[in-house]
Amino acid sequence: MxxxxxxxxxxxxxxxGMSRRKLLRAATIAAGAVxxxxxxxxxxxxxxxxxxPGDEKLLPSFTGxxxxxxxxxxxxxxxxxxxxxxxxxxxRPVQLETPRHYFESAFTPNxxxxxRWHLDEIPNSVDLATWRLSIEGAVDRPLKFSMSDLSSKFxxxxxxxVNQCSGNSRSKFQPRVPGGQWGHGAMGNAKWTGAPLRxxxxxxxxxxxxLLVQFQGLDQGKGPEGHxxxxxxxSLDLKNPVLDDCxxxxxxNDQPLPMLNGFPVRLIVPGYFATYWxxxxxxIRVLDKxxxxxxxxxxxxxxxxxxxxxxxxxxxxxxxxTVPISRMPVRSFIVSPDGAAKLVAQLPLTIRGxxxxxxxxxxxxxxxxxxxxxxxxxxxxxxxxxxxxxxWTHRWTPPKPGRYVLAAxxxxxxxxxxxxxxxxxxxxxxxxxxxxxxxxxxxxx
Amino acid sequence: MRAQVKRTTIWFIAFLVALAAxxxxxxxxxxxxxxxxxxNPGAIAQPAPRKETDGAIYGVTAYPLYPPELAAGPGREEVxxxxxxxxxxxxxxxxxxxxPETWTAEVNKMVKxxxxxxxxxxxxxxxxxxxxxxxxxxxxx
Numbered sequence: 297m298x299x300x301x302x303x304x305x306x307x308x309x310x311x312x313g314m315s316r317r318k319l320l321r322a323a324t325i326a327a328g329a330v331x332x333x334x335x336x337x338x339x340x341x342x343x344x345x346x347x348x349p350g351d352e353k354l355l356p357s358f359t360g361x362x363x364x365x366x367x368x369x370x371x372x373x374x375x376x377x378x379x380x381x382x383x384x385x386x387x388r389p390v391q392l393e394t395p396r397h398y399f400e401s402a403f404t405p406n407x408x409x410x411x412r413w414h415l416d417e418i419p420n421s422v423d424l425a426t427w428r429l430s431i432e433g434a435v436d437r438p439l440k441f442s443m444s445d446l447s448s449k450f451x452x453x454x455x456x457x458v459n460q461c462s463g464n465s466r467s468k469f470q471p472r473v474p475g476g477q478w479g480h481g482a483m484g485n486a487k488w489t490g491a492p493l494r495x496x497x498x499x500x501x502x503x504x505x506x507l508l509v510q511f512q513g514l515d516q517g518k519g520p521e522g523h524x525x526x527x528x529x530x531s532l533d534l535k536n537p538v539l540d541d542c543x544x545x546x547x548x549n550d551q552p553l554p555m556l557n558g559f560p561v562r563l564i565v566p567g568y569f570a571t572y573w574x575x576x577x578x579x580i581r582v583l584d585k586x587x588x589x590x591x592x593x594x595x596x597x598x599x600x601x602x603x604x605x606x607x608x609x610x611x612x613x614x615x616x617x618t619v620p621i622s623r624m625p626v627r628s629f630i631v632s633p634d635g636a637a638k639l640v641a642q643l644p645l646t647i648r649g650x651x652x653x654x655x656x657x658x659x660x661x662x663x664x665x666x667x668x669x670x671x672x673x674x675x676x677x678x679x680x681x682x683x684x685x686x687x688w689t690h691r692w693t694p695p696k697p698g699r700y701v702l703a704a705x706x707x708x709x710x711x712x713x714x715x716x717x718x719x720x721x722x723x724x725x726x727x728x729x730x731x732x733x734x735x736x737x738x739x740x741x
Numbered sequence: 742m743r744a745q746v747k748r749t750t751i752w753f754i755a756f757l758v759a760l761a762a763x764x765x766x767x768x769x770x771x772x773x774x775x776x777x778x779x780x781n782p783g784a785i786a787q788p789a790p791r792k793e794t795d796g797a798i799y800g801v802t803a804y805p806l807y808p809p810e811l812a813a814g815p816g817r818e819e820v821x822x823x824x825x826x827x828x829x830x831x832x833x834x835x836x837x838x839x840x841p842e843t844w845t846a847e848v849n850k851m852v853k854x855x856x857x858x859x860x861x862x863x864x865x866x867x868x869x870x871x872x873x874x875x876x877x878x879x880x881x882x
Binding site: 360374375377378381386387415420421422423426474477517518525526552 | 797805806827832834837838847877
């Protein structure tokens, strides 16, 4: 890692810091003695009441075998082109997680949006003079679109939609499973603008015996051809109604896409996990037979059970039938307070969070201040559409000092309620349990 | 008489100074200040911007690498050479401590499913290294 060393004279600085602190302590103790002896003031105003400042420990470099106890994953914070400081999972291919505080707003800033690539050869630059989006395969009229074709020949359509990695929160699994050890920050919400996928497909005239539409982006791997390590391909059934909502997006929050989030265009699949949202989308291939590639046949599959739940024993016994992952179950998060600072008894504050569901809008949000024993309705923020983050708030005055466990529970338009137990499957997918935040409340005098 | 006044004034000023010191100390005693540490989590140098033209090429600067330090021991070189073809070894250090059989399964997956040509005599060396340093019983902070 490239780290710059602190300059200056550390030992002197340390001594200066120490002596100043010691002086203050000495003055305080002297003042206390004078006050007790001479002025008769109450002793509890003085130094012995002041608490020890936070210790200087850093996060561990990994978590497990128990659950990751932190909201985000524990990697170092790093700087990538067009990006704010994000949490590093891996550097090649690049995987970066969004820090928690960015979720205070309904739209995640482009520079903070998480990054997840599958193959190590990802674009550093794209020449729009030669780049084209091809539609090929089982079509009567193969087509190639330039960036200006996409933005001028089709009426721009916008949708606010959550993009969430299938493995978001994988580090919460028990027992732990291998894979990207995401905390909760492998998600983001943006306003995506682009050309409707259906219109592009209609222009190319799909042949009647076609079954699937397959997507490929600009990333490539060094593995041998025909393997998942060489190319990343995803496909959707042509009969899947989600295709009617899909966009080929050239704008993200009204800006061109950051290179790491899929410049020049990205597929938007509202309600679906991000594995289908192909970055650097350059080939749309209509297939007339099933897609046997690794990323459909082996990867990104979930048990065909309620919530995609199974057990290690059932997996070992080979009893688990799987299906490709699809829509995102309902989730919600407490964003603030985040437990990093104490709260003050009797001083009101706002609890803030977000909620979303791939099955429709979140229309009910409950908050618990007693670890899920009792629930009250939180106030929902502005509605940006069924596939967007919905912010929520709840005003709270901590009644007295102590430890409190806050919990958040969302209900979506289909009546799905977040459950209060985890899920387990070998891929580490579909985590959507009720999330909690412990807070410490201190005395106010 | 004059000397008397002078002495009283001096005592009065001395009393004020003492009072101010006590009052000042009282204020300081209510919070911690000036708490700095030489132990820092590191800083990241800022990258310089690209030089651009008004042509159709859109690009960004190089993506930085953050290679981790793998545990020392037999097999490390084999891991660094064979496991780095397609991905950084952060894929290893990022994992939670895993059961030994999971590491066997991961290496087998890379060979059989992902097509990485690791020679047959090297595969057990890599598996043993991962189990020796990155398994539930063996992983060190």
